[in-house]
Amino acid sequence: MSAEGLTMMLATEITVTLITAFFFFKILRTPKKQEPDSFSKNDSE
Amino acid sequence: MASNDSSGWGSRVGLVLAMAGNAVGLGNFLRFPVQAIQNGGGAFIIPYLVCFLLMGIPLLFVEWSIGRFGGNKGHHSTPFILDSMDKRALWKYVGVFGIFTNLAVAAYYCYLESWTLSYVWHSIADSFGGQTQPEVANFFGNYVSLGTIEPIIFWILCLLLNTWILSRGLSGGVEKAAKIGMPLLLIFGAFLAFKAVTLQAGENGALHDGTLGLNFLWTPDYSTIWDAKVWLAAAGQIFFTLSIGMGSIQCYSSYVKRKDDIALNAMSAGWMNGFVEIVLGSAIIIPIAVGYLGIDGMKQLLSEGGGLGLGFKTLPYLFEQWGSLLGVIAGVAWFGLLFFAGVTSSLAMGTPVMGFLKDEFNWKEKNAAWAFGLAVFLLGLPTVLFFNNGVFDEYDYWAGTVSLVVFALFEIILFAWIFGMKAGWDEINQGADIKVPVIFKYVIKYVTPLLLGWVFINSIPDIVSTLNHDKSKEKIAFYENAGEMKKKSEEQQKLLLKKSDFKQEYLNNSITSDEKLDKNKLISFPTYLLIKKERELSKIITDNTYRMSKIESENNTMLFKNVSRIFLLLLWLGIAYLVYLASRKLNLKKS
Numbered sequence: 001m002s003a004e005g006l007t008m009m010l011a012t013e014i015t016v017t018l019i020t021a022f023f024f025f026k027i028l029r030t031p032k033k034q035e036p037d038s039f040s041k042n043d044s045e
Numbered sequence: 046m047a048s049n050d051s052s053g054w055g056s057r058v059g060l061v062l063a064m065a066g067n068a069v070g071l072g073n074f075l076r077f078p079v080q081a082i083q084n085g086g087g088a089f090i091i092p093y094l095v096c097f098l099l100m101g102i103p104l105l106f107v108e109w110s111i112g113r114f115g116g117n118k119g120h121h122s123t124p125f126i127l128d129s130m131d132k133r134a135l136w137k138y139v140g141v142f143g144i145f146t147n148l149a150v151a152a153y154y155c156y157l158e159s160w161t162l163s164y165v166w167h168s169i170a171d172s173f174g175g176q177t178q179p180e181v182a183n184f185f186g187n188y189v190s191l192g193t194i195e196p197i198i199f200w201i202l203c204l205l206l207n208t209w210i211l212s213r214g215l216s217g218g219v220e221k222a223a224k225i226g227m228p229l230l231l232i233f234g235a236f237l238a239f240k241a242v243t244l245q246a247g248e249n250g251a252l253h254d255g256t257l258g259l260n261f262l263w264t265p266d267y268s269t270i271w272d273a274k275v276w277l278a279a280a281g282q283i284f285f286t287l288s289i290g291m292g293s294i295q296c297y298s299s300y301v302k303r304k305d306d307i308a309l310n311a312m313s314a315g316w317m318n319g320f321v322e323i324v325l326g327s328a329i330i331i332p333i334a335v336g337y338l339g340i341d342g343m344k345q346l347l348s349e350g351g352g353l354g355l356g357f358k359t360l361p362y363l364f365e366q367w368g369s370l371l372g373v374i375a376g377v378a379w380f381g382l383l384f385f386a387g388v389t390s391s392l393a394m395g396t397p398v399m400g401f402l403k404d405e406f407n408w409k410e411k412n413a414a415w416a417f418g419l420a421v422f423l424l425g426l427p428t429v430l431f432f433n434n435g436v437f438d439e440y441d442y443w444a445g446t447v448s449l450v451v452f453a454l455f456e457i458i459l460f461a462w463i464f465g466m467k468a469g470w471d472e473i474n475q476g477a478d479i480k481v482p483v484i485f486k487y488v489i490k491y492v493t494p495l496l497l498g499w500v501f502i503n504s505i506p507d508i509v510s511t512l513n514h515d516k517s518k519e520k521i522a523f524y525e526n527a528g529e530m531k532k533k534s535e536e537q538q539k540l541l542l543k544k545s546d547f548k549q550e551y552l553n554n555s556i557t558s559d560e561k562l563d564k565n566k567l568i569s570f571p572t573y574l575l576i577k578k579e580r581e582l583s584k585i586i587t588d589n590t591y592r593m594s595k596i597e598s599e600n601n602t603m604l605f606k607n608v609s610r611i612f613l614l615l616l617w618l619g620i621a622y623l624v625y626l627a628s629r630k631l632n633l634k635k636s
Contacts, residue, residue: 001256005264008087012094013324020320023313027061030309030478038302040216041056 052410053300055216061313063215063223064297066389068288068318069230071157073326073386075352077282081262081327082347084278085269090323092270092279096496097319101283103485103493104453105315107460108294109307110472116299121400123292124624126299127456130464137628139459141621142452143292144397148620149444149613150291151394151417152424153437156196158387159203160188160357161380163195168376173361174369178570182358189432200429201422207388208418211395212411215300219392226385233382234321237375238328240367244336250366251336258335258343262327273503280500281446286322287315290449290456293393296400308477329379330355337363342571349574356383359570395421405627424616427609434605442511443613450504454497461490514603524595527586534582541579544572551576552583 001009032042054060081089115126123143127136167173173181188196210218244255269275284290298307334343334355346355356379364375398420399413408416428437460469470486510516523529541547546568568576585592 001260002264005087005260005262008090008265009259009263009327012087012090016316016319016323020313020316023309023316024061026309026478027057027313030306032057033305033476036302038300038305039054039056039060041059 052214053216055220057310059216059220059224060297060301061310061317062227063220063389063393064294064310064314065317065321066223066227066385067293067297067393068286068314068390069227069321069386070154070286070288070390071161071383071386072282072285073318073322074234074329074383075356076285077322077326078262078329078331079347079352079355080278080282082331082344084275085266085272086261087263087265088267088270089275089279091265092276093282096276096280096283097315099488099492100280100496101287101289102312102315103489104289104457105287105294105311106308106473106481106485107457107469107489107493108289109298109301109311110469111456111460112295112298113301113303113305113307113475114472115295116301117303120404121296121299122397122404123295123452124401125405125627126295127459128628130459134628136459137624138621139452139455140292141617141624142290142448142455143295144401144620145613145617146291146444146448146452147293147394147397148417148420148424149440149448149616151391151421153428153440153445154387154394155203155207155391155421156200156425156429156432156437158384158391159196159200161384161387162203163188163199164357164361164380165377165384166199168361168364168373168380171369171373173365173376174372176362176365178359178362179573181362184361185354185358191430191432197429200425203388204418204422204425207391207395207421208414210388210392211399211417212414214410215396219396222392223389226389230321230382230385230389231325233378233385234325234329236378237382238325240375241329241332241336244332246336249368252339253336255332255336257340258332259328261335261340262331277500277503280496284449284453284500285445286318288390288393290451290453291394292397292452296397297393299400304476306476306478308473308481309479312479330360333363334359337366338570342569345571345574401623401627405623405630424612427612431605435602436605436609439606439609440613443610447504447508450497450501454494454501457489457494457497461494466490514606517599517603517606521596521599524585524592524599530582530586534579534586537575537579537582541572541575544569544575547572547576552579 032039035042054063081087081093084092111126111130115121115123115129118126118129120126120129122140124137124140126143127140130136173184176184187193191197210222212218213221241255242259244251246253288294298310301307301310330352331343334346338346338359343355346359350358360379361376364379365372367375395414395417398417399408399410402408402413402416403410428440466486466489469489473481473485541552551568551572585595
């Protein structure tokens with residue numbers, strides 16, 4: 001691959017992957033809100 | 046009207062996966078890489094990301110906010126969600142687009158989805174084993190021409206599956222499908238991307254390394270950045286890929302309570318779609334196609350049938366080169382991935398229609414789901430039966446393209462200028478688990494509406510040209526003009542002579558049928574396509590009857606397209622009438 005193509009690809013893909021992972025993990029790690037919330041699975045807890 | 050809604054989301058992860066599944070569709074794998082190649086390669090990512098930041102993310106915030114706002118007032122479909130934001134009658138009817146688009150897009154999208162299901166089956170049954178490239182391509186041609194009843198069976202199966210999942214409600218159906226479909230999609234995508242990127246020249250018949258395709262796709266041509274067409278293509282891609290302007294995001298978020306977050310959810314679902322599109326979407330079809338066909342061959346195929354043609358007509362053949370077992374696994378992974386991408390999107394198209402029937406006409410969940418299934422069957426029937434007459438494309442253009450831009454333009458005006466940015470900004474930040482940068486307040490108010498207006502204005506010439514059937518008229522003029530055909534034929538001959546594997550005997554009269562040409566495995570696919578084109582041209586030049594039949598076929602296409610337009614217009618008016626009835630019912634109840 002050309003250096004230009006490789007740089008463009010890696011820069012874009014790493015940035016997008018990190019941002020996606022950051023937001024998704026933030027969702028997983030954010031504490032649940034007090035009942036009643038929007039999600040039925042929290043109800044039984 | 047108070048909602049009789051008993052449904053809602055089971056978990057936050059389920060909601061985000063369902064919303065990401067709504068956005069991730071077949072276009073992530075078949076449309077994005079083609080758009081990138083045609084618009085500056087790696088440089089396309091710059092306008093693409095700029096449009097994502099200035100149009101995609103703001104519209105995601107807006108649609109999630111609008112949905113949650115309306116949902117907390119008991120409405121789960123755009124006519125009455127928009128009505129809850131401003132009482133002027135106009136907005137209810139603007140909201141009709143949010144039901145119309147979902148119904149009309151589902152009508153052709155479910156058919157497309159059924160192809161993927163059928164191809165999964167054919168991959169398992171090893172139907173493509175031992176076939177030549179042209180034979181695999183012909184298989185697709187015969188399939189959409191309804192050579193057998195199989196496409197209809199798979200289409201009905203697909204509709205039944207969608208309807209059954211929808212009838213199980215949001216948490217019991219849609220969310221479960223997303224929780225199964227999205228991880229499988231990522232696993233299949235990662236497997237195919239790995240195989241594509243590690244493809245080596247000389248291995249399993251590959252002519253080039255897979256990285257040649259990646260290089261071609263990612264090497265930036267910065268000169269294209271100043272071209273307005275490239276920006277328009279990037280803006281268009283952002284629209285299609287995020288499913289904005291459809292009404293499905295609003296419907297999903299209408300089941301979120303006011304105190305719960307939408308800002309982080311919107312960002313997570315939006316970027317997840319971006320990940321699938323940019324990281325996986327760019328690493329599958331182009332590296333594989335270039336690895337086997339070279340850059341010229343891949344370009345030739347794209348000009349013949351776009352990403353869809355490449356995905357269905359060529360990839361099954363290329364997978365076969367990986368050996369019988371790996372070929373089957375790759376086929377199942379590829380079409381399975383497309384199926385999961387498709388089904389998670391089509392489910393999102395059903396929920397606004399069901400929400401409308403449940404909220405405004407007190408329908409039960411199951412009845413509303415079956416009504417949606419029946420409506421999609423009736424609306425989709427013309428796209429299945431008359432696919433080759435342009436009905437499918439007509440639905441896609443008016444419902445899947447124009448309607449999205451019109452609706453998004455109206456809703457951003459409503460949100461930023463009529464509902465007001467102060468109230469709007471409070472809505473976005475209400476319950477937010479992230480701090481939304483304040484710059485988005487100004488982007489939503491000024492930049493996004495201007496950008497959307499620019500996209501719409503630039504689309505007008507194309508809309509006018511489509512309305513006038515300019516492409517069909519051009520084709521008819523071509524068939525009527527012998528001089529033009531001869532010129533084209535000479536160009537084809539010149540191209541053929543440049544091909545190293547071309548021999549004059551391929552054009553000899555002794556090889557009269559395409560079947561004989563199909564069986565000749567000595568020539569490459571690009572040469573095969575050129576020979577076919579040249580033969581077609583010779584036939585058109587010499588055979589007057591054939592030429593007349595082509596002209597007649599184009600006239601038929603125009604007729605079918607006109608009927609489709611009337612059909613779509615009647616659908617819009619029909620939904621508008623239902624909105625009027627529901628509104629009258631609501632007023633009577635109030636008084």
